[in-house]
Amino acid sequence: MGSSRSSLRRVPDGQQLLQETGFSAAVLLRLHQRFQFLDKDSRGHLRSEDLEAELSENPMGDRIVGAFFQPGQETVDFPSFVRVLAHFRPTEKNRTRGGEQPEPANSRNRKLKFAFQLYDRDRDGKISRTELLQQVLREMLGLQVTEEQLQSIAERAIQEADLDRDHAICFDEFRKSLEKVNIDHKMSVRFLE
């Protein structure tokens, strides 16, 4: 697409974003178009209502929206939007990177960290029982289970993963419990290649 270079100029910080996130120019353009579509009043940034409108049916909708916003901010501009989405790019196989380069956004570690932060809303570095229980499980399981059963499930989950016996799951324990899962497969969107 020869025109992509020229239209890339319309994208704020286009070149820098390309470097940072590793997206191809075509994908970046598409994301920009999508951003502009979501930004209905053409303000140049998104508010949470814009995003929530798309995710109304998703049980984790508000958490996902929350992940886009830095703490304290109420708007998301295009670079932040893209940076968050960069986590979902499929990992490339034969990457070599120099030691001083920052870890790319779509590495396994960063993906796991993103997922962890979905749970850990208060950002204290641990998933406590109430966080896991009331919020995530209740959202996902809805009316299928009673309160007691929910607590049992949450209790069991914490017991399984909690190695240092603090009744909460820290990031390392989280990572360890998922070590056999193919995170790249489970947390990548093909479209973002």
Added chain:
Amino acid sequence: MRTNSGVICMIFVLFLCCTTGKCKLQETKPTNSVSLETVKPHPNDIGEPQPYPEEEKGKLPVFTMDYSRIQIPFEFTLWVLLASFSKIGFHIYQKITIWIPESCLLIGIGLIVGGIMYSVKEEPPAVLSSDVFFLYMLPPIVLENGYFMPTRPFFENVGTVLWYAVVGTLWNSIGIGLSLFAICQFEVFDLQDINLQENLLFASIISTVDPVAALKVFDDVGVNEQIYIVIFGEGLFSDAVTVVLYNMFAFLADMPVIDSVDVFLGLARFFVVGIGGVLFGLLFGFMAAFTSRFTSRVREIEPLFVFMFSYLAYLVAELFAISSIMALITCAITMKYYVEENVSQRSCTTIRHVVKMLATISETLIFFFLGVVTITTVHEWNWAFILFTLLFAFLWRGFGILVLTQIINPFRTIQFNLKDQFGLAYGGLRGAICFALVFTLGNTINRRNLFVTASIAIIIFTVFIQGISIRPIVEYIKIRRTNKDLNTINVEIHTRTMEHLLCGIEDLCGQWGHYYWKDKFKKFNDRFLRRILLRDRKAESSIVSMYKKLELQNAIELLDTTMGDISAAPSLVSLQDEKKEASRPKKTFKATDIRKMHDILSKNMYRIRQRTTAFTSKYGLPDDSQTREILIRRHASIQRSLRAESFREQPAQNISKSLRYYSLQPGGNLDSGLPLRRRSHGEQDLLLNSFDWLWYISMQILPLADYLFVFTGSNIRGRRAPVPAARRRSPNRVDEDEDEIVSEGQGEERHLPPRGWAPENRDLGTNEAGNSLLRPSSLRSQRSWRI
């Protein structure tokens, strides 16, 4: 010793069958009215001079034999028995079956029997006529494959599977056909009378794969799910594709001239056949699911619906000459999900057993007859043709897998590396369908015998050489193994979270990706399909199922670890007394533990079965020996402890009354249950009740042992870090389930959905350290145990 006697038995039976076969085949030639052994005089001959003047007219024959009447069923039964005996024979010596696939052994025995029959100049029964094979022997095999298909990996990889099956088979057929045609042009090979259509026909026959042996090896070794499902699916769908191609080419082979229009029509027909098959399958699948919704009062014939509807799907598809295999597979997949939620456990088990049994019979017979027919049929051997066929089959398959993988890899998140591709290519064995199809070739094909010989040669070559060598090779090149260790609640929860997350991200990007469609289907399923097709419509998340599964495992392990310690066990005092409870070592069996386990087990009994792991092995029925053993030991120790005990003081009377409820026999009601247990002392009464409760549990568990295998089998056998008893700390506040436990005992069907899983607002409060059961408030809930 056992081996020897087994072998001798087998040989004896073999000879018995063959001699009987010999006798019966001699008798088939004359017509019904004459029978060599009949003693009765013929009615027509009354009044004429008798050939055997010593016979007296009019006497009642004491002993007659009329073979011709029972001939066909009798022969069928004998052949099936013979094949099954040989199967028993293989498994007597375990090590054989690890290294040599069963299909090889069956063909081997078939060869031997064929040799015997040939030497006594007998003809094998005409089992391989087109109708018998396609109408009777093929459907059970296809049904089994469809029924036990692991659906989640399948649907995640459906594009890949279809790609390999359809395009791969086409590639192979056309490639081999064209190459062979090229070879036929050389005069030196004396093959010039085989024209292009016939070559293509033959090529389509031998390009279908039947990876039964390869799948067994993959399953045993535990290769990664992706390869497994691709080979599985490819085997399944390439049958369908081949049958279509075969019919097409057969039709074309009869035509003297082919226009390009015909090729186009062929392509169109292809799509009609495929999609039509799927539609028919869906139709019959939904009909079966819907019917099973109403069968709660006629449990005995529930399995029948599964079989009848799937067979009907197959036959109706055959009627319209569309792909019956696709119809059957689609029907099985559709039906399974809904039917298994509607029918009772016994029916579910019966269905599975019968499906496996029929499929095993069919497969066994087919391979067996392959061996027999190899010897007894008329062969035409042509070195060039056969060797080149072999060569091209390998070449084109390998090349095809390479090219196809290159094209499809970019579309996959888990890509196939070279080792995977090698596994895929090498696992392409030929088998039953190939054999049957070549036999149904009409006699208009002038080199029919050559084709038959070539097919048999290829089948035997691939089954023996590739089948035997695939195991060492797979282990040697270390293909990626599967991760069967994903049985934790955490993994389940986080996987679900990620799925929702990805779905949301896809929505945000405005992209309709894989997760989007999955989610859409799930919503459609929940909103419409489940409502119509299921009797009880509660949706259940996989997190909940996984949790129940794990709790059930814990309960069984708990049963196992506290063996022999029952004498210290039921201290019902502990119901009232927290302190004593806390000080007791965890190993003893407390009434609260008992109650908890009871709750867990009863809750979990009904829902576990449909959530089997993705790798439900289709190569053997569930091994419930371990669970049964645990339960039998349990029962024995209960009986022993019954004799020798000292009892504790009994606390308040209301507790004893409610505990009595536990001792209901399944199917008994409360009144009948109690008298069984009445003894002289109230105390003894109570103690026995706890034991009886254990007995009750074990009676409940035993019938479930079949599907308990699927998740307990691998774990219990492997004895991985058993769940520490400290986990019992977790409060399990499920008193409200007591209601439905009791009502179960009243003879209702065990499939009743545990009402405890419905949303309820009672909250007995959280309590980290102890049990709510110990708190005084629990006494109130005990009264709710009344019926």
